[in-house]
Amino acid sequence: MSSDSGDEILEFQLQIRVGSEVLETRGQVRDGPLTVREFLPVLQTVTNGIVTSLSRQAEEAGKLISCKAGCGACCCQPVPIGDAEALMLIQLVDGMPEERRAAIRARFAAALSRLEEAGLLEKVRAFPALPSQEDREKLALAYLALRIACPFLEDDSCSIHPDRPLSCREYLVTSPAEFCSNPDRERIAMVDVPRRLSALMVREMTPWLPLILAFEAAERLRACPEPKFPAKELVEKVVRYLGGPAAPAS
Ligand code: SF4
Numbered sequence: 347m348s349s350d351s352g353d354e355i356l357e358f359q360l361q362i363r364v365g366s367e368v369l370e371t372r373g374q375v376r377d378g379p380l381t382v383r384e385f386l387p388v389l390q391t392v393t394n395g396i397v398t399s400l401s402r403q404a405e406e407a408g409k410l411i412s413c414k415a416g417c418g419a420c421c422c423q424p425v426p427i428g429d430a431e432a433l434m435l436i437q438l439v440d441g442m443p444e445e446r447r448a449a450i451r452a453r454f455a456a457a458l459s460r461l462e463e464a465g466l467l468e469k470v471r472a473f474p475a476l477p478s479q480e481d482r483e484k485l486a487l488a489y490l491a492l493r494i495a496c497p498f499l500e501d502d503s504c505s506i507h508p509d510r511p512l513s514c515r516e517y518l519v520t521s522p523a524e525f526c527s528n529p530d531r532e533r534i535a536m537v538d539v540p541r542r543l544s545a546l547m548v549r550e551m552t553p554w555l556p557l558i559l560a561f562e563a564a565e566r567l568r569a570c571p572e573p574k575f576p577a578k579e580l581v582e583k584v585v586r587y588l589g590g591p592a593a594p595a596s
Contacts, residue, residue, distance in 0.1 A: 353378065356577045360392065362588040364399040371395050375581070379574035382430035382551045389543045392584060393515045396539065401518055404537045409520040411537070418502040419526035420517060424470060424489045425496065426544070427511040428552040432560040433567050438509055453497035454561045460494050461558070473556050493527075496557065511557060512544035546587045551575070 356377035361370050373388055401411050413420070427435070439450050461467040469485055476482050498506045504514065518537035519526055525533045548554040552573075555563055 356581065358581045358585075360585060360588065362396075364396050365403045367399050367403065369395050369399050375577045377577050380577050380580060381572040381574055382428065382547065382580075383434050383572060385551075385575075385577070385580045386430060386434060388581070388584070389512060389547060390515070392588070393512050393543045396541070396543075397515055397518060397537075400537050400539060404518070404520055409535075409537075412519045412521065412523040412526070413517070415503045415507075416501070418495065418499045418504070419523055420519065421496040421499045421504070421514075422490055422493050422527070424473060424486055425511060425557040426474075426513050426548065426554050427557045427560065428544075428547045428554050429563075429567055429570075430547070430552045430572070431511050432555060432557070432563060433572070434509065435506070435511075435557075435560055436564050436567065438506065439561075450497050451561060453495075454558065457494045457497060457558050458562060460492060461489075464488075464492055466492070470556055471559065474554055494558070512542070512547060516542050516544055541588050543584065543587075546583065550583055551580070 354377040355374050357372070357374045359370065359372045361368060363369075371392055373391060375385065375388055404411060439447055442450070458467060461470055466485075466488060470489065473482065473485060476485065496504075498504055498510075504510050516539045518539070519534060520537060521533060521535040
C-alpha cells in the first residue's frame with residue numbers, strides 16, 4: 347500500500363490476549379527504516395489498548411482505578427523513559443510557545459538543583475547502570491521522598507497527557523490515591539501489566555534514562571544518530587513480545 351507522499355505503508359493487525367480479553371489492534375506505519383521515535387505512536391496506541399482493557403477488567407472485578415486528572419501523587423518518581431521518548435519530549439517542548447517552554451525548562455533545572463542539594467544527582471545519572479532491582483528500588487524511594495514533581499505536572503495533572511511516556515501509561519493504581527505520595531510502597535496496589543511495551547522498548551530498541559535528565563541529555567541525544575530498524579522488524583518485535591509468554595518483571 348502507498349501513502350499520499352509515495353511511501354510504502356505497512357499495515358498490521360495484532361490480536362493479543364490481555365487478561366480475560368482478546369484485544370484486536372490495527373495500525374499502519376511507513377514501511378522503511380524507522381527510528382524508534384517514529385515508531386513510538388504504534389507503541390503508544392498498543393499500550394493504550396492494553397491498559398484500557400486491563401483497567402476495565404480491574405473495575406469489573408471491583409477494583410477502582412484511582413489514577414485520574416487532578417491526582418499527580420505518583421508523578422514524583424524517577425520515571426524511566428527511552429532515549430527515543432526523551433527526544434520526542436525535547437522536540438515537544440521546543441515547539442511550545444516561549445513562555446511555556448521557559449517555564450518547563452526552569453522546572454527541569456530546579457529539579458536537578460534539588461537532586462544535587464540532596465546528594466542524589468550523580469546517583470540518578472547512574473540509575474540505568476545500577477546492577478540490581480534492589481538498588482533501583484532504594485534510589486527510587488530516596489527520590490520519591492524528595493517530592494520533586496515531574497516538570498510536566500501542572501495543577502496535579504499531566505500537561506502532556508497524549509504524549510506521556512509509556513511507563514506513565516502503564517502505571518495504574520487501585521489503592522487509595524493518598525497512599526501514592528507515601529514512600530511506603532507496601533500499601534500501593536497496582537494493576538498487573540504483565541507485558542509492558544516500555545520494558546520491550548528499553549530492552550530491545552533504545553537505551554533509557556530517568557525523565558528528569560531528558561534536557562540535561564539533550565545535546566548528547568541530538569548529536570547521536572538515531573538507530574533505524576526495518577518497520578517490519580519493529581512490528582514483529584511487538585507481536586512476538588505480546589504473543590509470547592509473560593515477560594519477567596524488569
Ligand atoms: S509525564 Fe505526565 S504522567 Fe508522567 S510523571 Fe510526568 S506529569 Fe506524571
